Amino acid sequence: MCGIFFSSGRESDHPVSDNTLEYLCRRGPDQIDRVVVNDQTVCCSFFSSVLALRGDSLVAQPLQDPQTNSILCWNGEAWKIDDTLIAGNDAQTVFDNLLRAGSKNPYQVLDERERLDDAIVRFFSRVSGPFAFIFYNARQGSVYYGRDRLGRRSLLRTKAHNGDIVISSVCIGPSTKNWAEVEADGVYVIHLSNISENTGLVEKRIAWPETKDLHDSLSFRSCNRPPPCLEIPRLSLATPAVNELLMNLRHALAIRAVGIPSPPAQTSTPTKVAILFSGGLDCTLLTRIIHDLLPQDQDIDLLNVAFENPRVLKATAARNSARVAPYSLCPDRVTGLSTYAELKQVCPGRTWRFVSIDVSYMETVSHRSQVTTLIHPHNTEMDLSIARALYFAARGVGTIRSESSDDSRSYSSPARVLISGLGADELFGGYTRHATAFSRMGFQGLSDELELDYGRLGKRNLGRDDRVISHWGREVRYPYLDEDFLRWALRLPLWEKCGFGQCPGSVPVPSKNTNDPLLEPSKKLLRLLSWKLGMKSAATEKKRAIQFGARSAKMEVGRTKGTQVLP
8 A cells, every 4th residue: 555646836846735745654654755857847746655565675656767757656456467467566567567558559549649548548457456556657748647447546636726736645635625536437647748728737538448358347247137037046055156256255365365575674473464354244254265365373353343322322321221331232343253253163273363443432533533534525424434433443453352361451453454345245235225126126126226336336435445544554455346356246147146036035945955054135145155164153144334333323413314414
């Protein structure tokens, strides 16, 4: 994870403000640097902070080519280019490819500049992994920037009244109202010689190439449409898709959780990965598979957050005169501890560290301004309630309990990579509204709702979550949003992902195979795999949104709507 920043000025350089500099440095605490370039009549400033998670040694940013003076600010994880895994530092590999991108002309285009634009967007379309970038091609005097097709990394943009442009991982300061998320719909380019007297620098979007291999494979496919007949095969432990799910998740997790280097200047770290852990189905399934991938001597932290919610406590106290425990009754704490106990039984021999992250109401209030700043330009009550749960969970500061006694002690997780289960609900029908859509409109309604959720992941969740989590110098990784996993999941018919329509109501008809569990239809494929791997408690857990499981939502007023704009 890194913080990246670019500013252009026709009259003078735009220095990074102190507040912005602080927030950028928190994202990448291992190294920071700044490069200023005067190109024609424009002064350009490039800034990067680095969280070193790839390769044997730290690679400083911004990367600058000594021959051409081209520059790259890179915030991402390029796992593969086409089908080739990247060994070593991915930022350097990406930069080398960009420098070569315009050397050949395999496409019939109008001129040298358009040829280079085409080559740049085609290169990034071949990269698998989350990224945001700013690339200055000195030979052409052009600045390219953008996010991956899913929008898994934050990148924001603003344009001043005089036409000067600023692009950044975060937006801090009095003019934040003018910032917007960079759309994940292609690569954007600023040709520094193209200046309008009225509007300043002119930007252009270069759309992702709509080739069959790229565009179709990551779009909501036709096989997610209603079935051609009424008779739907029943999902069971014997369904081939269960083993396919395991194989594809193992691949997605292997490149994200195995081989994480120790921080610079440290020889070893016993805990390199932590799970954002509610004890629910999605994160538990990932945790169980990670156990099979990592060496036994590598500890794994389970980060479980619970909030002191005065509204809930008041309502509970009114029904019960006994003293109410503010954290132990949080749904995610109850589920987390239950699944943690099962995990230790199913996966012995490893140090599992359950980190109880208890957030008092006073602490929630004291951090509200900072969380609100980080999520901008998102600005609703739902954004805040989700973000504050991720913010404190990613901080990784809580207590752990001794295995031999009831004593607990303070603990801060050293893990710099966090694993998240985000994406499973959107792919496999996990939200209540998916069941509602199916009950009203059948598979067509379910398909439409899933397509809507999948298509807006980058707009609604990922940029916001990236800014909140990365504030603590950690990187979140999403195995369910791995490109290869997505291609497989999007090819899979709806009725092989969830169990809607396979039985009357929500209770399945008993199977002839007595080993088949009775599981609810939402995300049934994931539930079957969880059951098969021994995590039977998680396989039966109902979906619960993080803000309600951790009780970070509706702290003062119960009737507050999630869509309500923050004051």
